[in-house]
Amino acid sequence: MVRELLIQFYKSTRFKPTRIIFYRDGVPEGQLPQILHYELLAIRDACIKLEKDYQPGITYIVVQKRHHTRLFCADKSERIGKSGNIPARDHSGHQHHSSL
Secondary structure (H helix, E strand, O other): OHHHHHHHHHHHHOOOOOEEEEEEEOOOHHHHHHHHHHHHHHHHHHHHHHOOOOOOEEEEEEEOOOOOOOOOOOOHHHOEOOOOEOOOOOOOOOOOOOOO
16 A cells, blocks of 8 residues: 555656655554554565665554543632633734744
């Protein structure tokens, strides 16, 4: 599948990607190391099958939807509803943050 997507990308841009971002969902936490190893090898293999020395950077992101994160207001007077949710804010202004 990755090989076919790389070929399609090359046909439409005439460039090979220098970086690949790979999103993954549905990985049980206990199996993450094995799946990560297996899938990264498969992605690398697909790249090498296209060109022997082709080694783009790969970012592998695992999305976990089932979590129990709870956020609470620092100021109890700002809580909304019975559950004490954090209120929505108007974020129409854009801000840029840099770590440099």
